[in-house]
Amino acid sequence: MVAEQLEIERKFDVDGEFAVPALDGVPGVAAVAGPVTHELAAVYHDTADLRLVRTRVTLRRRTGGPDEGWHLKLPAGAARRELHAPLADGTDVAPAELLDVIGGLLAGEVPAPVVTMRTRRVVTALRDAAGRVLAELADDTVTATVAAGTAGGAPEVRSWRELEVELVDGPEAVLAAVGEVLVAAGARPSPRASKLAFALSSRLGRSG
Template sequence: MVHEQLEIERKFDVDPGFVPPALGGVPGVAAAGPPRVHDLEAVYHDTADLRLARGRVTLRRRTGGPDAGWHLKLPAGAARREVHLPLDRGTDVAPAELLELAAGLLEGAPTGPVVTLRTRRVVVELRDGAGRVLAEVADDTVTATLPPTASGVAPEVRSWRELEVELVDGEEPLLAAVGEVLVAAGARPSPRASKLAFALSARLADEG
């Protein structure tokens, strides 16, 4: 079954020693936590010339965590439209339903794995007084592994840490309020659109 949602989030860069601040006092938030830890692995698929990444589209197969499956993310204004399919819809080859949604960018070109991201994710839920989840704050430590390319580009490994604040049932002003607390603690608003764009930045520049 295909599942769709609108992803509204903000990203922040942090140093390895960053200490997350308490978020229970953010206006509208009654409670935060406890933290939950997930070990995630995501294999991203694209064409050899990275057509999807250049079009701000991501296609991945993720294992681990509560949203394991195939994910296609498409631009939707300031947000992103996210389409999910279960893991059993494919392993090495992306599901046809998702490829069809990106057909305008692919123009018939084949796709395959271009990078693997392994993430240790620590998630804290922000809830209101009724227990409703308003947003999730994910503290991600990421390692990206890029295989060698057919054109001779050497394999590459890079690591970084970032935070994501994603709305669940909350409103957009909550993102700004949480962001202010994180910035005051030393986080920096991230200019990048996605982990994939950062992982592939050198290759996108070389092939652009």
């Protein structure tokens, strides 16, 4: 069974020593839940010419965390449409239901692993006075290993830290308000389209 959601988020680059500021003063936020840590491992699949990431499409197999499974992310204006399918025992092949969605892009090619990404994610939920989760702040420390682009080549390893503020059940104004607090504390709005694009930037010929 494939589930679908609309992903609306803002990303920020931070240094390793960055301290996340208090967010309980953000308008509309009445409580900040204690942080929850997840260890995530994801393998990103694409064609040999990186056709998917070049068109802002992401296909990954993730383990760890509450949303482990296969994820297919598609551009939807300023947001992203995300399709989610459960993991199948004994196979690392993406479900046909997801591959069918991008069949036109694949043109018969079977996507293969291009990046392995390990992320230590610390999640903080921002709630309103009724206990509803308005948004979540994810503090991600990432290590990405890019498969060698040519036979005999060496894998490329990149590490970085970033913050993601994702809307859950609140208005988009919450994202803007949280972003202002983070920037005031030293965070920088990220120009990157995705973690995958940044990991593959040397092969894509751009900064990510």
